[in-house]
Amino acid sequence: MTHPHDPPGGRFITFEGPEGAGKTTQITHLTRHLDVAGVPHLLTREPGGTPLGTRVREVVLDPALHIDPLPEFLLYSASRAQLVQDVIGPALARGEVVVCDRYADSSLAYQGAGRGLDAGLLRSVTHAATGGLTPALTVLLDLDPRLGLERAAARGQPDRLEQADLGFHDRVRAGFLALAAGEPDRFLVLDATRPADDLARTIWDAVRARLALG
Numbered sequence: 573m574t575h576p577h578d579p580p581g582g583r584f585i586t587f588e589g590p591e592g593a594g595k596t597t598q599i600t601h602l603t604r605h606l607d608v609a610g611v612p613h614l615l616t617r618e619p620g621g622t623p624l625g626t627r628v629r630e631v632v633l634d635p636a637l638h639i640d641p642l643p644e645f646l647l648y649s650a651s652r653a654q655l656v657q658d659v660i661g662p663a664l665a666r667g668e669v670v671v672c673d674r675y676a677d678s679s680l681a682y683q684g685a686g687r688g689l690d691a692g693l694l695r696s697v698t699h700a701a702t703g704g705l706t707p708a709l710t711v712l713l714d715l716d717p718r719l720g721l722e723r724a725a726a727r728g729q730p731d732r733l734e735q736a737d738l739g740f741h742d743r744v745r746a747g748f749l750a751l752a753a754g755e756p757d758r759f760l761v762l763d764a765t766r767p768a769d770d771l772a773r774t775i776w777d778a779v780r781a782r783l784a785l786g
């Protein structure tokens with residue numbers, strides 16, 4: 573049940589982490605818990621979740637393309653703006669829990685810490701794209717990128733981001749951890765080498781507590 577004074581992002585949950593950290597696996601567990609508990613929810617992802625986002629995803633992950641850091645960030649931001657406007661905002665307004673696989677923290681970690689774009693620029697464009705919508709809870713699955721990239725490689729050919737060098741992926745991981753250290757109330761940082769079922773229980777406990785789901 574939502575309250576008229578709940579903040580707009582009060583039921584907004586995001587999952588973040590380096591490549592192959594287990595976001596998809598944990599989101600599947602969480603949505604199953606929400607189903608069983610009868611909590612109305614919407615699952616979406618970035619980039620993606622809208623016709624524009626799906627096209628942006630094809631472009632940004634295409635290993636055949638060279639994309640400079642600024643246009644890369646603007647592409648992710650375009651997908652994000654459309655997703656907030658058309659999907660996330662309306663679902664939150666209906667009182668649903670929204671679970672999103674990656675959101676603005678990925679831009680701060682990948683395009684900021686990873687590519688070296690200015691954090692002030694990233695934050696101001698992100699604010700324009702999202703109207704300042706911030707998650708109530710961000711689950712950060714933390715993992716050494718060497719292990720994450722190995723996990724991802726087992727799935728098939730690496731995409732454009734997965735092909736970047738290890739130095740880039742180490743900076744991304746450090747960027748996520750720095751964001752979490754700066755906002756300890758929003759972030760739940762978990763060791764992604766823990767067994768998947770064990771992580772799923774911890775996440776469900778946190779979601780119930782944070783969203784007062786009972």
Ligand SMILES: Nc1ncnc2c1ncn2[C@@H]1O[C@H](COP(=O)(O)OP(=O)(O)OP(=O)(O)O)[C@@H](O)[C@H]1O
Binds near residue numbers: 594595596724765767
């Ligand atoms: N806790 C875990 N322990 C060991 N392996 C795991 C764990 N969680 C997920 N995996 C495996 O790691 C691989 C990547 O998992 P998953 O697709 O859930 O990650 P992801 O964060 O969504 O990846 P990406 O961001 O690269 O799409 C899969 O093969 C999955 O089975």
Ligand SMILES: Cc1cn([C@H]2C[C@H](O)[C@@H](COP(=O)(O)O)O2)c(=O)[nH]c1=O
Binds near residue numbers: 673675
């Ligand atoms: C939202 C967002 C994502 N990225 C990167 C992170 C991943 O390498 C891909 C998305 O693929 P996944 O299978 O969904 O993890 O895009 C980014 O660099 N910046 C962003 O804002």
